[in-house]
Amino acid sequence: MNYFLHKDFLISEKNRVRVYKYFQSIKTITTKVFIKNKEYKAIVDVNSFLHLTNFDCFNCLTNCCVQFPYEFNKKSRDVISKNLKEYDNLTKAISILKYEGLTESEILTSIKKDKMLIPEEHVNTTFDRCTCSCVHIDRHLCAIHKICIDNGFSLEEIIDTKPLWCSIYPLEIIQEEDSLYIFVPTKKNSYLAMNDSDFPCMDIEKAKSPHFRRENPIGFDLDEYKPFIVSYYSILKYILGDSFIEDLTKELNLNDDKLQEFQYIQKI
Numbered sequence: 001m002n003y004f005l006h007k008d009f010l011i012s013e014k015n016r017v018r019v020y021k022y023f024q025s026i027k028t029i030t031t032k033v034f035i036k037n038k039e040y041k042a043i044v045d046v047n048s049f050l051h052l053t054n055f056d057c058f059n060c061l062t063n064c065c066v067q068f069p070y071e072f073n074k075k076s077r078d079v080i081s082k083n084l085k086e087y088d089n090l091t092k093a094i095s096i097l098k099y100e101g102l103t104e105s106e107i108l109t110s111i112k113k114d115k116m117l118i119p120e121e122h123v124n125t126t127f128d129r130c131t132c133s134c135v136h137i138d139r140h141l142c143a144i145h146k147i148c149i150d151n152g153f154s155l156e157e158i159i160d161t162k163p164l165w166c167s168i169y170p171l172e173i174i175q176e177e178d179s180l181y182i183f184v185p186t187k188k189n190s191y192l193a194m195n196d197s198d199f200p201c202m203d204i205e206k207a208k209s210p211h212f213r214r215e216n217p218i219g220f221d222l223d224e225y226k227p228f229i230v231s232y233y234s235i236l237k238y239i240l241g242d243s244f245i246e247d248l249t250k251e252l253n254l255n256d257d258k259l260q261e262f263q264y265i266q267k268i
Contacts, residue, residue: 004173031247045183049229069163090134170197
């Protein structure tokens with residue numbers, strides 16, 4: 001048992017038992033999902049998808065997007081290579097590597113071939129966070145995401161370009177062979193999560209705090225908090241497939257047509 005797409009993140013025996021016990025104690029549905037042209041059996045934590053969220057990323061000052069993802073695909077690499085100047089303006093990655101002694105030709109080769117877009121010896125040393133993490137007008141954003149938006153990419157094109165893990169975050173998926181345990185991280189199941197999701201976008205009570213409202217005065221309207229399935233509807237449908245979204249919305253007694261009207265486009 002491991003975290004999906006992260007074969008090195010194995011679930012300990014203790015937590016494996018916790019996963020089983022948790023999913024036996026809650027309301028679930030069993031459906032199927034299609035990810036990267038492969039079908040999986042999905043056991044879904046139904047009520048976690050009603051968790052209130054507000055992914056107002058372009059009005060957030062929280063530094064959450066920093067971890068190196070599991071992979072960059074060819075589309076990611078092509079977008080960066082074709083928009084090198086904007087990529088460097090956002091991340092300073094090119095400038096930093098040149099300062100470290102690399103030529104532009106070596107940097108381009110690394111973007112096209114190296115796992116994390118930079119030579120291995122610079123991962124977690126020269127760069128202590130994802131090379132696509134950037135600060136734009138005081139907002140912590142994804143450089144690939146912003147470049148895609150600036151170039152008029154559709155939601156589907158952005159998802160296909162960014163690392164899949166980044167597009168589904170903070171959704172958690174635990175894999176056991178051809179079965180997937182899928183849930184939204186909440187206080188009820190937080191011990192199961194691989195990633196930190198303890199942010200105001202995932203906790204409306206934190207968003208109400210004077211400290212957060214002072215730090216983020218221009219965003220995070222409390223009236224805009226919506227169930228995760230509403231915030232992520234189009235993303236879930238595109239990534240996990242029609243069967244998943246149809247079975248989940250039916251179980252939650254939600255109107256499928258209405259959900260598309262509320263898609264929170266600031267996320268993607």
